[in-house]
C-alpha cells in the first residue's frame with residue numbers, strides 16, 4: 100500500500116481541530132470531490148475516499164484518540180498481512196460508503212447536510228466494534244497464545260433470529276420506501292440516497308415485535324470466543340477478529356479488536372524481533388577469558404565464550420534466540436548478550452592480597468596517558 104497521508108493533512112485541519120471544524124472541512128472536500136459531480140474522474144474519487152476515510156476516523160472520538168496515539172497503525176489492523184486480509188478500511192467498506200447497501204456514507208452525508216429522518220439509527224448499519232484488552236508476557240509473545248475470552252456484547256436474538264418479529268408473525272413491507280430500505284432525494288447536483296426513516300432501512304415494518312428482545316433483534320449476551328494470538332505480536336497493536344463485534348438487527352456485525360499490551364520482562368528487553376540481556380562478569384573473567392552460561396527466553400542454556408581481554412559493552416550475538424517474526428514464525432530474531440565487567444566493591448582478604456600483588460607487579464600507571472573520548476553524550 101502506498102504511504103498514507105496524515106488524516107489531519109487530508110482534511111487540512113489542525114491537530115487540535117474541534118469536531119465541528121473537522122465536519123466543516125470534510126463537507127468542503129466532499130462537495131468538491133463527490134463522485135456524482137466528477138463522474139469517471141479517478142483522482143477525484145480517490146480524493147473523496149481519502150477524505151471520507153479521514154473523516155470516519157477523526158469524527159469518532161475513540162478512533163481519533165487511537166489515531167493520535169498510534170497513527171495509522173492505531174486504526175488499521177497491523178496483522179492484516181498475517182491474516183491475509185486488507186486493512187481496517189477495505190474495499191467492501193468503500194462499497195458501503197458509496198451507498199451500495201445503505202449505511203455509513205448516507206449517515207455521514209445526511210448528518211452533514213442536516214437531513215433528518217433518524218437514519219443514524221438505521222438497522223442496516225454495521226454493528227459496533229468492541230475492544231478487549233489482553234496483556235501478554237514476553238514468553239507468550241514468543242510462543243503465541245491460544246486463549247478463550249468472554250465478552251459481553253449485543254448479539255442476535257435467538258428467539259426471532261434477529262428479525263425482531265415474534266416467531267410466527269409476519270412482517271409487512273414498508274410503504275414509505277416500498278421495501279427498498281432507502282429513499283432518494285435530489286438536492287442541487289446531488290442525488291442523495293437516505294436510509295428510510297420509517298423502517299430504518301430494513302424495508303419491513305414489524306407489527307408484532309419479538310417479546311424476548313422487544314423487537315430489537317438483538318440482546319446483550321456473554322460469549323466465549325477462542326482467540327489465537329500469533330507468535331511475535333508487538334506491544335500496542337490491535338488484532339481484528341472479523342464479525343465478533345456487536346450485532347444489529349439485520350445488519351452486519353461489527354468487529355472485535357484485541358488490544359495487545361506486553362508486560363515488561365525482568366531481564367529481557369525487546370526491540371522488534373531481537374532481545375537484549377546484560378550479564379555481569381568479573382575482572383578475572385574479562386582479563387583471562389572464560390565460558391559463561393546464559394538462559395534464553397525459552398529457558399534454554401547457551402554457552403558464550405568470553406575471549407581474554409573482553410571489555411564492558413562487548414555484545415555477543417546468539418542467532419535465532421529472539422522473538423519469531425509475526426508472519427513467518429519459523430524465522431526468529433537474535434539474542435544480544437551485553438557483557439559488563441564489574442569492578443569488585445567488597446573483597447575478601449584473599450582477594451585483597453592478590454589485587455595488591457597485581458598492583459605491585461603491574462606497570463606503574465600513576466600518570467595515565469590521556470585519550471580522546473569516543474563517547475561524549477553522558
Ligand SMILES: [Zn+2]
Nearest residue numbers: 256259309312
Ligand atoms: Zn427477538
Ligand SMILES: [Zn+2]
Nearest residue numbers: 273276295298
Ligand atoms: Zn422503509
